[in-house]
Amino acid sequence: MSALGVIGGSGLYQMPGLDDRREETITTPFGEPSDSFVLGRVGGLDITFLARHGRGHRLLPTEINFRANLFAFKTLGVERVVSVSAVGSLREEFRPLDVVLPDQFIDWTRQRPSTFFGSGLVAHVSLADPVCPVLGEALHEAGQACGARVRRGGTYLCIEGPQFSTRAESHLYRSFKADVIGMTNAQEVKLAREAEICYATLAMVTDYDCWRAGTDAVTVDEVVARLNDNAATARSILIHVLGRLPATRSCPCATALRNAILTDPTRVSSGRRTGRPKRSSAGRRPIARSPPPTSPACAWSPWSARISARSR
Ligand SMILES: [Zn+2]
Numbered sequence: 571m572s573a574l575g576v577i578g579g580s581g582l583y584q585m586p587g588l589d590d591r592r593e594e595t596i597t598t599p600f601g602e603p604s605d606s607f608v609l610g611r612v613g614g615l616d617i618t619f620l621a622r623h624g625r626g627h628r629l630l631p632t633e634i635n636f637r638a639n640l641f642a643f644k645t646l647g648v649e650r651v652v653s654v655s656a657v658g659s660l661r662e663e664f665r666p667l668d669v670v671l672p673d674q675f676i677d678w679t680r681q682r683p684s685t686f687f688g689s690g691l692v693a694h695v696s697l698a699d700p701v702c703p704v705l706g707e708a709l710h711e712a713g714q715a716c717g718a719r720v721r722r723g724g725t726y727l728c729i730e731g732p733q734f735s736t737r738a739e740s741h742l743y744r745s746f747k748a749d750v751i752g753m754t755n756a757q758e759v760k761l762a763r764e765a766e767i768c769y770a771t772l773a774m775v776t777d778y779d780c781w782r783a784g785t786d787a788v789t790v791d792e793v794v795a796r797l798n799d800n801a802a803t804a805r806s807i808l809i810h811v812l813g814r815l816p817a818t819r820s821c822p823c824a825t826a827l828r829n830a831i832l833t834d835p836t837r838v839s840s841g842r843r844t845g846r847p848k849r850s851s852a853g854r855r856p857i858a859r860s861p862p863p864t865s866p867a868c869a870w871s872p873w874s875a876r877i878s879a880r881s882r
Pocket residue numbers: 702703704705767768769819821822823824
């Protein structure tokens with residue numbers, strides 16, 4: 571089984587207790603990921619961890635290079651990614667310290683690249699059901715097994731940030747029937763689907779945003795106060811989920827690009843199908859970075875193979 575990828579959000583900057591721990595620094599045609607990747611094993615099963623905001627929490631949500639992060643997971647052979655994300659609750663019944671497993675997303679961001687495609691290569695993947703059903707079910711079972719208050723289903727609304735919502739916005743988002751609010755998952759879920767990576771979110775509720783009468787509006791202090799408890803819960807769920815995943819994938823995520831590429835293969839130049847991402851071990855920086863190809867998506871070997879197959 572390939573390693574389970576974990577994107578650690580606010581409050582989850584590392585995975586302690588990993589055996590055979592090592593680091594990999596990846597550079598991609600899209601630039602640098604948020605940080606080097608930490609690889610290790612828990613109970614004999616592999617985990618590949620990335621701190622979404624970088625260790626030390628250095629990156630604004632808007633500054634995160636989501637394409638590089640997902641491309642790097644793909645480069646490392648990761649087939650499943652769990653996104654651990656601090657969120658505000660837009661529903662009375664989703665309380666702080668609850669764990670929500672959203673099954674839908676609304677992208678309310680405005681200035682972020684959200685696709686690997688373009689520059690001569692067009693693809694349209696389905697996002698009707700954006701979360702991997704197998705991974706979602708395994709996370710639900712794992713959450714129950716470790717005693718978390720886990721709720722399956724809900725809509726994650728992704729805002730640009732970095733500011734929290736105004737009260738008017740918070741009420742507006744509630745009228746959308748959104749259940750939790752965050753600043754990072756919209757790009758990840760789209761890019762994971764394009765990369766044929768299974769994706770699911772562990773949304774860790776820290777607050778009630780600012781819509782709730784009689785409750786103070788969310789502040790950084792309140793979020794931080796809840797993050798430690800949430801991080802411990804998240805680590806416990808991740809450890810429990812490892813043994814619940816089948817070795818091979820039978821979910822639709824694995825073939826999301828089948829029939830998704832519209833561009834005439836004869837129009838995709840062979841030069842665009844070349845170029846491989848670089849990797850280096852033990853935290854060393856890559857010696858050099860190759861210039862991005864015209865369409866970095868074409869550099870991805872599975873896509874190249876598919877285009878080549880269609881060319882024949
Ligand atoms: Zn899947």
